[in-house]
Amino acid sequence: MKRFWLILMMLLSLALISGCGDDAEDVDEPGEATEEAAEETTEEAAPEQAELQELKIGVLSDLSGPTGDVGNPYAEGVMDCIAYLNANGGVGGYEIVAYQEDYAYDVQKALTYYEQFKNKGIVALQGWGTGDTEALMSFVAQDEIPTLSASYSAHLTDPNTAPYNFFVAADYTTQMRAALKYFADNWSGSEAPKLALIYPDHPYGLSPIEGAKAYAEELGFEIVGEVNVELRAMDATTQLTDLMEDSPDYVWIGGTTDSTSVILKDAEKLGFETTFFINIWGNDENLVELAGDAVNGHIGLQATAVYDDDTPGTTVIREITGGEHKMTHYVRGFASMLVMAEGIRIAAEQGEVTGPSLKAALESLRDFDPMGLTPPISYFEDDHRPNLSVNLYELQADGLHFKASQTLERKAEWLGM
Amino acid sequence: MQNKCGQFFTSYRQENRLFKTWFERFWLLVLFVGLILYPLCFDSYVLQLCMINIAIIAAVSLNVLTGACGQISLGQGAFVGVGAYAGVWFVQSGAAMLPEWMFVVFGGPFIPAILCGGLVTALVGMFFGIPSLRLKGIYLAIATLAAQFILEYVFLHWKSVTGGHSGMAVPAPEIFGYTFDTYPRMFYLTLACAVLMVYLATNLMRSKPGRAFVSIRDHHLSAEIVGVNLFWYKLQAFAVSAFMAGVAGGLWAHTARYLTPSPTFGIGLSISYLAMIIIGGLGSVLGAVYGAIFISVLPICLDLLAELVGGFFPELATPIKATKGGVFGLVLMLFLIFEPEGLAHRWRLIKAYWKLYPFAH
Numbered sequence: 001m002k003r004f005w006l007i008l009m010m011l012l013s014l015a016l017i018s019g020c021g022d023d024a025e026d027v028d029e030p031g032e033a034t035e036e037a038a039e040e041t042t043e044e045a046a047p048e049q050a051e052l053q054e055l056k057i058g059v060l061s062d063l064s065g066p067t068g069d070v071g072n073p074y075a076e077g078v079m080d081c082i083a084y085l086n087a088n089g090g091v092g093g094y095e096i097v098a099y100q101e102d103y104a105y106d107v108q109k110a111l112t113y114y115e116q117f118k119n120k121g122i123v124a125l126q127g128w129g130t131g132d133t134e135a136l137m138s139f140v141a142q143d144e145i146p147t148l149s150a151s152y153s154a155h156l157t158d159p160n161t162a163p164y165n166f167f168v169a170a171d172y173t174t175q176m177r178a179a180l181k182y183f184a185d186n187w188s189g190s191e192a193p194k195l196a197l198i199y200p201d202h203p204y205g206l207s208p209i210e211g212a213k214a215y216a217e218e219l220g221f222e223i224v225g226e227v228n229v230e231l232r233a234m235d236a237t238t239q240l241t242d243l244m245e246d247s248p249d250y251v252w253i254g255g256t257t258d259s260t261s262v263i264l265k266d267a268e269k270l271g272f273e274t275t276f277f278i279n280i281w282g283n284d285e286n287l288v289e290l291a292g293d294a295v296n297g298h299i300g301l302q303a304t305a306v307y308d309d310d311t312p313g314t315t316v317i318r319e320i321t322g323g324e325h326k327m328t329h330y331v332r333g334f335a336s337m338l339v340m341a342e343g344i345r346i347a348a349e350q351g352e353v354t355g356p357s358l359k360a361a362l363e364s365l366r367d368f369d370p371m372g373l374t375p376p377i378s379y380f381e382d383d384h385r386p387n388l389s390v391n392l393y394e395l396q397a398d399g400l401h402f403k404a405s406q407t408l409e410r411k412a413e414w415l416g417m
Numbered sequence: 418m419q420n421k422c423g424q425f426f427t428s429y430r431q432e433n434r435l436f437k438t439w440f441e442r443f444w445l446l447v448l449f450v451g452l453i454l455y456p457l458c459f460d461s462y463v464l465q466l467c468m469i470n471i472a473i474i475a476a477v478s479l480n481v482l483t484g485a486c487g488q489i490s491l492g493q494g495a496f497v498g499v500g501a502y503a504g505v506w507f508v509q510s511g512a513a514m515l516p517e518w519m520f521v522v523f524g525g526p527f528i529p530a531i532l533c534g535g536l537v538t539a540l541v542g543m544f545f546g547i548p549s550l551r552l553k554g555i556y557l558a559i560a561t562l563a564a565q566f567i568l569e570y571v572f573l574h575w576k577s578v579t580g581g582h583s584g585m586a587v588p589a590p591e592i593f594g595y596t597f598d599t600y601p602r603m604f605y606l607t608l609a610c611a612v613l614m615v616y617l618a619t620n621l622m623r624s625k626p627g628r629a630f631v632s633i634r635d636h637h638l639s640a641e642i643v644g645v646n647l648f649w650y651k652l653q654a655f656a657v658s659a660f661m662a663g664v665a666g667g668l669w670a671h672t673a674r675y676l677t678p679s680p681t682f683g684i685g686l687s688i689s690y691l692a693m694i695i696i697g698g699l700g701s702v703l704g705a706v707y708g709a710i711f712i713s714v715l716p717i718c719l720d721l722l723a724e725l726v727g728g729f730f731p732e733l734a735t736p737i738k739a740t741k742g743g744v745f746g747l748v749l750m751l752f753l754i755f756e757p758e759g760l761a762h763r764w765r766l767i768k769a770y771w772k773l774y775p776f777a778h
Contacts, residue, residue, distance in 0.1 A: 107673070107681070112464050115600065119460055131677060138586050138674045142598065155583040203573065203582035203678060 055094035055344065055353060057082075058101070058117035058125045060132060065105030067129060069257075069286065070329045074150055075100065077333025078126050080320055081341075091341045092348025098126075107131045111139075118143060124340060124358055126333075127151070130204060133165065140164040144355035146343070146362060148336050150329075152280065152303075153207055157384045158416030164355070166362055168336045168374055168386050169303030172279060173211040173417060174408065176252065178390040179277050179301055180212065182406040183250055184219040196225040196243045196274075198236075198263060199254035205231075208254065208279070211417045224248050231259050236266045244272050253278045261290035268294040275299060277392075284328045288399060295395040299403065302391045304331045304374045306400045311372030313338070328400070331373055338370040339377060339386075375405060383415055435619065452608060456601035462717070463600040467672050469713045470607035471665050474614045476693040476709040477702055478661030481618055483691070484700035485627060486654035487634030488549050492561040493662055493690045495568035498682030499541050500663025501670035502572060502579050504534030505587050524593030527671070531610075535663035541568070542659020543652050550648045553637075565684055572678035584677035587670050603672050610668055614661050619702045621657065630654050631700070696752050698759025707760040719744060 059078055062071030082098045085091050099120060101113040110132035117125065125140065127133045127149035133156065140147045141164045149156070154171040156162045170178065180195075187193050195216055199205035205228075216223060224246035227239035240263070243251065251274050253260050260282040267276070276298040278287075283300030305311050306328050307318070317326065317334060339362075347353045347361035363384075367376035375389035388408040393400040426432040436442045456463050479493045490496075511533065512526035523529055545564040552560050572579050579585070589598035590606065597606050621627050629650045632640035641647050670676050689712060697708025723737040756763060 108464065108468060111673070112462075115460070115464060131681075134584055134677055135673055135675045138589075153583060161586060201570075201573065203584070206573070206582040 051093075052090045052095040053093060054097050055091070056097045056099065056120060056122045057340070058114070058120075058122040059098050060110055060113060060117075060125065060127050061100055061102055062105045062128050063102040065103070067105050070281065070284070070327070071105075071128060073327040073330040074128070074333040077326070077330035077335075078337045080317075080330075081334045081337035084316065084320055085337070085341050092345040092353070094344060094348060094353065096341070096344075103128075103132065105129055105131070107135045111135060114139065118145070123353060123355060124148070124344075126336060126340065137162050137165060144359070146340075146355055146359045148340050150332065150336070154211070154414075155416045159382055159384055161416070162384070164359060166339075166379060166384055166386070168339050168370070168377060169280065169332065170388055170390055171208075171385065172254075173208040174385065174388050174414065175280060175301045175303070175390040176208045176212040177215045177414075178388065178406040178408050179299070179392060180216050180219055180221065180250075181408060182390075182392060182404060183275075183277075184221065189249070192220050192222045193250060194224045194246065194248040195221040195250050195252070196227075196246065196248035197223070197252045197254075198227055198229050198239065198243070199252070200231045200233075200259065201228045202231060204281075205254045211414065212252075221250075229255065229259055229263055231256055233259050233262055236263045237270060240266050240270055240272055244270065248274055250274065251276045253282055255279070255282045257282055257284060257287040257290060261287055261294075264291045264294040264298065277301060278395075283393070283395060283400070285325070285399065286327065288395060288397060293397050296397060298395050300393045300395050300400060302328055302393050302400070304328060304335050304391070305372065306331065306393065306402075308399065309402060313371030313373035316371065335370045335373040338373065339365075339368065342368055342370070375407065383410070383412075385410065385415065388414075433623075453605070456604050463604055464672075465713065465717060467600060467603050467607045468669075469710055470604070470611040471668050471672065472690075472693065472709040472713050473611045473706050474665040474668070475662055475690050476697065476705040477615055477618045478658045478665065479690045480694045480697075480700065480702065480705040481621065481630070481661070482654050482658035484694050484698075484705070485622060485634060486630035486651065488546070488651060488654060489554070489558045490561045490655075490658070491558050491684070491687050491691070492545060492564035492568065493658075494682050494684065494686030494688075495565045495572075496538050496542055496659045496662040497666040497669060497686065498572055498678075499568060499659075500534040500538040500666025501676055501682070502534075502666075503537035503663065504530045504667030505585065505670050505676055506578050507533040508588065509585075525591045527590040527592055531664055531667040534667035535660040538663025538666065539656040539660040542655045542662070546652050546655025546659075549651045549655065562684070565687055569678065569683065572682065579678065580676065582678070584675060587674045587676060589674065590671045597671070600672075607668050607672065610664060614664060615702060615706060618661070622702060626650065626653055626657075634700070692749050694759075696749065696759055698761030701759070701761040703764070704759045704761030707764065711760060715745065715748065716741060 059075065061075035062068055063075060065071070079098065079100060082096050086095050090096070099117055099122065103109040103113055114136055122145065125145050125147040127136065127147050130151040130153055133147065133149040133151040136147065137156070141162070144164065146164050146166060148166050148168065150167065152167055152169050152171045154173045156165045156167065157171055169175070183193065197209065199209060213223060225243045225248060227242060229236045229239055253263055253276050255263070260278055264276065278298065278300050280301050280303060288295055305314050307314060307326050313334070314331065317331065342365065343358050343362040344353055346364060347357040350361070351357060363379045363381050366378045368378070369376050375387045375391070377386040379386065388410055389405055391405050392403045394403045424438065436445060455466070475493065475497055479490060482488050482490050507530040508526050512530065515526070515529060519529055520526070545561060548560040549557055573582060589596050591597070597603050629640070629645045632643070632645055633647060633650060637647060693708035693712045694705050695708070696711055697706065698704025719737070719741050726733050726737060752759070
């Protein structure tokens with residue numbers, strides 16, 4: 001019996017350590033600051049625009065959970081956009097009232113907050129991660145609450161399974177396909193380009209692989225290697241040494257900034273000469289800081305502009321933030337809210353703004369340009385893919401530099417794949 | 418047994434009753450009336466109550482295996498997952514195989530699906546229980562840990578059944594045309610299942626297999642000498658425990674309405690079930706119930722505390738939320754040191770205290 005307790009003690013201390021690890025992610029101030037800022041702005045704007053009606057939306061954010069490092073800037077972008085819209089006369093005669101909750105990437109909490117939002121009478125929802133968006137999928141469909149999320153899984157674009165889900169970036173698979181198309185079009189070698197893939201054995205890492213591999217073969221790539229590097233990996237030398245033997249020309253990295261920086265630094269250490277292209281959550285200003293010179297010349301896939309780009313949207317953002325540099329996630333949050341606002345505006349023109357009317361309004365968008373922040377966005381009744389475009393940014397130690405934008409044809413057979 | 422002074426039994430039947438006094442029966446009735454009224458009167462925390470019901474089933478199931486039979490399992494979270502996937506697969510694809518009369522008897526595919534989920538999990542549990550004949554203690558823990566990882570891998574990669582990385586949506590359960598599509602309705606459904614499972618486990622523990630389990634836990638050699646077939650009863654413990662875990666999984670899937678592989682049914686879930694039965698009291702059914710409630714309510718209380726403190730000292734709210742994982746672990750440690758027999762034991766002491774009050778001896 002004594003040994004039994006000993007074992008239990010050991011297991012529980014393990015649990016304790018891992019438990020601490022999960023929650024010990026740093027919590028940045030900006031999220032809360034924005035919330036306050038947004039509240040202040042709405043209060044200020046209210047007396048001037050007394051005739052504005054209130055339109056309630058829910059904002060589900062991860063400020064203190066495991067994805068807090070990217071969740072904070074995204075949520076800040078959403079809230080700043082709401083404040084900006086309200087300060088500029090509201091949207092279609094409505095003042096947007098946002099309820100923001102920090103669900104710390106906990107699906108159960110997300111469901112609870114969603115219940116609370118619903119009781120408060122929200123018309124639409126700005127969501128966040130994959131787990132909660134999928135968990136809420138059938139509920140938002142049942143309650144008719146259009147949801148814009150930051151989870152770009154392809155199956156969320158199929159209205160047959162997710163009639164009330166939208167997002168503003170091309171899905172993971174489409175982004176990867178578009179990048180492959182760009183590389184194939186610009187390939188000058190005499191032999192077929194060689195492609196290798198690095199991704200975690202995790203739902204998020206696996207999601208684009210199947211579709212992109214099929215397309216790569218169609219484009220004439222030779223797939224020479226496929227290895228797994230987990231999201232929490234501390235070392236990737238074994239996997240990279242394996243891949244180096246096949247000398248691929250292009251290597252896909254699917255992961256987060258942490259795992260990507262490990263891969264890039266190990267590749268530099270090993271002298272791995274290739275071009276890495278990195279998925280949307282694996283490259284941002286943080287990666288440049290984490291990996292330093294190791295990022296030089298590699299390609300990051302993005303769905304929106306970055307802070308220093310020259311577009312009407314980023315000019316507004318620079319004004320709002322007073323020149324304090326924000327991450328790409330901030331811009332994406334801002335763009336997501338702009339698209340929702342456009343839907344609200346159209347719905348308001350045609351009558352009352354309700355869940356179904358907002359959904360119909362979003363589905364009527366054709367090549368909508370959210371102040372140049374994303375490639376043009378269109379949703380269709382039977383196809384919720386916003387576009388089939390990806391922005392390629394060249395990573396340098398001083399930041400992300402725009403390289404090209406690649407758009408694919410809207411093929412019906414790719415929907416949801 | 419501490420019975421009330423002056424309470425006499427005139428038949429074995431009376432002595433074997435689950436609730437012996439009118440006092441107990443009355444308060445149990447009050448509890449259930451309260452639970453049934455709660456979703457009608459309040460909106461908040463109904464989802465948590467559903468999840469507590471499910472956690473109770475899972476914790477009781479683990480307590481049969483680990484608490485009563487002494488076979489440590491680190492794969493309970495994955496077993497819950499097996500039940501969830503099997504149940505949903507049954508609702509979506511397997512129901513067509515059923516004969517017509519089953520639909521009439523059970524009012525739709527939901528109840529057969531939950532049972533099928535339980536049975537499939539029981540088979541899987543028995544398979545992974547086979548090493549228990551040779552392995553004990555930490556070695557068995559590692560073997561069941563392997564089960565955890567193998568099953569997680571299967572959830573992620575067996576696309577045609579589990580939906581792979583994109584998971585799958587789950588329709589709301591329907592019995593005799595009545596759809597359980599809101600949390601209050603799901604609460605009643607999960608409550609009914611939890612009561613049924615707790616009742617089943619309680620009766621199992623005080624019958625032949627239950628006594629065999631306890632004898633195996635206490636000393637396997639003696640048990641074998643008095644005629645307990647070790648392998649058969651260990652497998653039985655794995656099967657019963659996995660069956661109940663499977664039922665919990667089926668209910669989980671139908672409450673959450675969407676199934677994704679890790680981290681939902683990951684190692685963290687398995688460990689939290691272990692924590693539940695340790696805090697509640699190993700080997701006691703009621704203990705598992707208390708443990709499940711305690712572990713589920715603790716984070717909610719910490720959240721409320723953070724909010725409350727945040728009202729007065731806004732700068733303290735975030736640190737309190739951040740220390741939640743630590744507090745959680747600390748509570749477990751303290752329980753192991755100061756209350757090794759769990760909440761069930763403490764509850765017995767409290768009851769004894771009031772029963773004997775004011776004369777403590």
